[in-house]
Amino acid sequence: xxxxxxxxxxxxxxxxxxxxxxxxxxxxxxxxxxxxxxxxxxxxxxxxxxxxxxxxxxxxxxxxxxxxxxxxxxxxxxxxxxxxxxxxxxxxxxxxxxxxxxxxxxxxxxxxxxxxxxxxxxxxxxxxxxxxxxxxxxxxxxxxxxxxxxxxxxxxxxxxxxxxxxxxxxxxxxxxxxxxxxxxxxxxxxxxxxxxxxxxxxxxxxxxxxxxxxxxxxxxxx
Numbered sequence: 558x559x560x561x562x563x564x565x566x567x568x569x570x571x572x573x574x575x576x577x578x579x580x581x582x583x584x585x586x587x588x589x590x591x592x593x594x595x596x597x598x599x600x601x602x603x604x605x606x607x608x609x610x611x612x613x614x615x616x617x618x619x620x621x622x623x624x625x626x627x628x629x630x631x632x633x634x635x636x637x638x639x640x641x642x643x644x645x646x647x648x649x650x651x652x653x654x655x656x657x658x659x660x661x662x663x664x665x666x667x668x669x670x671x672x673x674x675x676x677x678x679x680x681x682x683x684x685x686x687x688x689x690x691x692x693x694x695x696x697x698x699x700x701x702x703x704x705x706x707x708x709x710x711x712x713x714x715x716x717x718x719x720x721x722x723x724x725x726x727x728x729x730x731x732x733x734x735x736x737x738x739x740x741x742x743x744x745x746x747x748x749x750x751x752x753x754x755x756x757x758x759x760x761x762x763x764x765x766x767x768x769x770x771x772x773x774x775x776x777x778x779x
Contacts, residue, residue, distance in 0.1 A: 564597065571597030571763075586774035593767035601767045602746045602759045608719060608739035611698035611705055614729045618737040619718065620661025623697040626654040626716060628681035632747060636673060642753045644682060652679065657697065660718060660740065676720035676737060680747055686712045686757070690770055694742050697778060708772040709744035712757050717741040744771045 562573040573595045580588040591603045610619055631652055633643040647653040651663035652670060664671065670679050685691040693714050696705045707714070718740050724733040732738075750756040761767050 569599050571595035571599040573599060573601065575601075575603070577603075582772070582774075584774055585776060586772045589771045589773075591767065591769040593761065594765070595761050596763055598763065599761055600751045600759045601761045602748075602750060603767075603769060604715070604743045604745035605771065606741055606743060607773075608741055609696070609705060610729075610739040611696060611703040612700045613703070614732070615700040616698070617732065617735060618661065619698075619740045620659060620664070620737060621699060622660050622740070623657045623699070624654050624660050624716075624740075625657045625695045626681050626714065627684050627691075627693055628714070629655060629684060630682040631670075632680040632682065632713075634670065634673070634679065638673065638678060640680065640747060640749045640753060640756075642755060647681075652677070654694075654716075657695075661737065664718065664737075674720055676718040677740075678717045678720060679715065681714045681716060682747075683709075683712055683714055688712075690772065693744060696740070696742075702778045704776045704778055705742075706774045706776075707742045707744065708770075708774065710768075710770045711744040711746060713745055713747045715741070715743035715745065715748075717743065742773075744769075 559576045564572050575593045578590045593601050630644050632640040633645050651666040651668050690708050693709045694707045718737050722734040726734045728734045746759045747756045750759045
């Protein structure tokens with residue numbers, strides 16, 4: 558897929574040419590490869606907002622899906638869910654998925670991020686910041702025994718639990734898309750990076766090529 562964003566679109570300078578290539582791999586994976594170039598200095602931070610419910614229609618929500626995120630820190634956000642620039646520790650909070658646990662186990666606990674987002678909707682600072690493809694998260698669904706592994710070259714991952722899904726939109730089996738019906742693993746640079754000088758840069762210079770890779774790999778636990 559290709560898209561040409563003209564100079565000034567959404568307030569960004571430069572004519573930006575973007576391509577995303579989707580490839581099915583021989584390891585039951587879906588590989589997403591992004592590339593972009595611009596004729597002016599501009600900021601680029603692309604991601605994917607796919608929703609996952611690994612139960613195959615057996616579970617109405619993802620509350621029992623076990624999740625692991627390879628991160629020890631997250632980005633604090635304000636009331637508009639925009640990062641403040643502070644990077645906080647996950648350990649001891651209901652946001653911590655360093656060890657596998659069901660998504661719904663602590664989703665209703667008292668924590669500012671959970672209350673503000675009406676569930677999980679925050680950016681995790683991934684441990685491996687090398688820019689090379691690495692494991693970022695793993696999800697396991699006990700009813701179907703399906704496993705999803707997310708690999709990325711990006712430094713961050715936004716975990717979102719479908720907190721504002723529209724029940725008027727029908728999902729699989731014509732079932733309504735209720736709250737927590739699916740989750741997203743959005744691999745990307747940190748949000749609001751242009752306004753946060755300590756965050757990894759999203760600046761793209763003319764003549765340079767923006768590149769990013771993410772792989773969603775599927776398997777079954779036997």
